Amino acid sequence: MVNLSLYSIKAVILLDAEGNRVLAKYYGGENTTLKQQKQFEKGLFDKTKRAQGEVILYDNQVVLYRSNIDIFFYVVGSMEENELILLSMLNAFYDAVSTLLRKEQILMAEHRYQVEKRSIMDNLDLVILCLDETVDGG
Numbered sequence: 645m646v647n648l649s650l651y652s653i654k655a656v657i658l659l660d661a662e663g664n665r666v667l668a669k670y671y672g673g674e675n676t677t678l679k680q681q682k683q684f685e686k687g688l689f690d691k692t693k694r695a696q697g698e699v700i701l702y703d704n705q706v707v708l709y710r711s712n713i714d715i716f717f718y719v720v721g722s723m724e725e726n727e728l729i730l731l732s733m734l735n736a737f738y739d740a741v742s743t744l745l746r747k748e749q750i751l752m753a754e755h756r757y758q759v760e761k762r763s764i765m766d767n768l769d770l771v772i773l774c775l776d777e778t779v780d781g782g
Contacts, residue, residue: 652729653779654705655720656737658771660761663689666715667768669775688718699727708734713760737778744770 658667665685670676688702692709693716699708701723708730709718719734721727738759745763764771 652721652725656775657718659689659716661714710738715761740774741771744774
C-alpha cells in the first residue's frame with residue numbers, strides 16, 4: 645500500500661551560478677542542521693550544474709530543477725512522489741516569481757525581464773512570500 649500524504653515537497657532551493665544559497669526552505673525533519681543542508685546543496689549543485697535534464701535522483705530523492713541565467717530553482721520530493729506534481733509546483737513557482745519580478749522591474753523603469761540573482765536579491769521579501777503562498781508546509 646502506498647503511503648498517501650498531502651505533503652509532497654521536502655525542499656525548495658534557489659542557488660546562484662557558483663552554488664551558493666540564495667534561498668532554501670526545507671520541510672519536515674530531514675536535513676535539519678545547516679551543515680547537512682549546505683552539504684546537500686553543494687552535492688546537488690555539483691550534479692546539476694552541467695546537466696541538460698530537468699529531473700534527477702539524488703540522495704534517494706527526486707529533484708526537479710530549472711536554471712535561468714545565474715540562478716537554479718530546485719524542488720525536492722521523496723522517491724515515491726509523482727514527478728509531474730513536483731514539476732507543476734516548480735513551474736508555478738518560477739512563473740509567479742517571474743511575474744512578480746517583471747512587475748517590480750516595470751515599476752523601477754528597468755527593462756530586463758529575466759529572473760536573475762540580482763533581481764531576486766533586490767526583491768527577496770516578495771520571493772519568500774511567493775514561496776510561502778505556493779508551498780504550504782510541504
